[in-house]
Amino acid sequence: xxxxxxxxxxxxxxxxxxxxxxxxxxxxxxxxxxxxxxxxxxxxxxxxxxxxxxxxxxxxxxxxxxxxxxxxxxxxxxxxxxxxxxxxxxxxxxxxxxxxxxxxxxxxxxxxx
Amino acid sequence: xxxxxxxxxxxxxxxxxxxxxxxxxxxxxxxxxxxxxxxxxxxxxxxxxxxxxxxxxxxxxxxxxxxxxxxxxxxxxxxxxxxxxxxxxxxxxxxxxxxxxxxxxxxxxxxxxx
Numbered sequence: 001x002x003x004x005x006x007x008x009x010x011x012x013x014x015x016x017x018x019x020x021x022x023x024x025x026x027x028x029x030x031x032x033x034x035x036x037x038x039x040x041x042x043x044x045x046x047x048x049x050x051x052x053x054x055x056x057x058x059x060x061x062x063x064x065x066x067x068x069x070x071x072x073x074x075x076x077x078x079x080x081x082x083x084x085x086x087x088x089x090x091x092x093x094x095x096x097x098x099x100x101x102x103x104x105x106x107x108x109x110x111x112x113x
Numbered sequence: 114x115x116x117x118x119x120x121x122x123x124x125x126x127x128x129x130x131x132x133x134x135x136x137x138x139x140x141x142x143x144x145x146x147x148x149x150x151x152x153x154x155x156x157x158x159x160x161x162x163x164x165x166x167x168x169x170x171x172x173x174x175x176x177x178x179x180x181x182x183x184x185x186x187x188x189x190x191x192x193x194x195x196x197x198x199x200x201x202x203x204x205x206x207x208x209x210x211x212x213x214x215x216x217x218x219x220x221x222x223x224x225x226x227x
Contacts, residue, residue: 032213043115043203043218044156051213089156093213100169101146101216105155 003027004092006104014112019077021107023090030092035075038087080111119204119219131192134222138206145187150201194226
């Protein structure tokens with residue numbers, strides 16, 4: 001049972017445009033959400049997070065939106081840069097519940113120069 | 114650099130063998146998580162330790178075991194290895210282990226079982 005889903009395996013965007021990566025979840029007990037970026041031969045790098053008490057969190061070019069009623073979150077990257085080309089994972093946890101972080105299968109973003 | 118150190122980087126071994134993967138968490142982090150990433154798959158949660166004690170278990174096979182030592186480093190032991198165990202194994206650490214702070218990952222150990 002995949003509790004965190006990233007339905008788009010890949011995405012291509014022109015440099016300077018907006019990249020939107022999507023993530024859906026099924027467990028209503030999730031209350032903390034994270035986005036990670038992964039380059040080949042490296043471990044995932046933490047990008048940005050959001051708790052369920054917020055619907056938006058911004059950090060520089062990265063903004064995460066959370067829609068709890070739709071059980072959906074998205075990561076916006078504006079403007080996209082070639083260095084953003086990587087695999088992006090969303091993850092969710094139940095906070096003080098089971099302590100597990102459940103990851104999606106990732107979306108490969110390619111930013112075209 | 115995340116501050117999480119994993120050794121070795123690469124491991125090649127034969128079916129039926131046993132290996133040990135090592136992880137040193139970031140300085141000050143009490144919680145260690147182990148994840149498995151098979152080819153083009155997501156990160157599958159295996160197990161979590163907090164300050165030496167097992168806290169949460171995921172899809173970890175009975176042939177796999179882990180522990181966290183008093184100095185907080187952790188080891189993942191994989192035995193009776195099968196071809197399907199070939200994967201990237203990541204260790205991550207966090208300060209609180211409460212599920213409300215980011216995980217910081219090492220660069221992984223790539224295990225190849227032949």
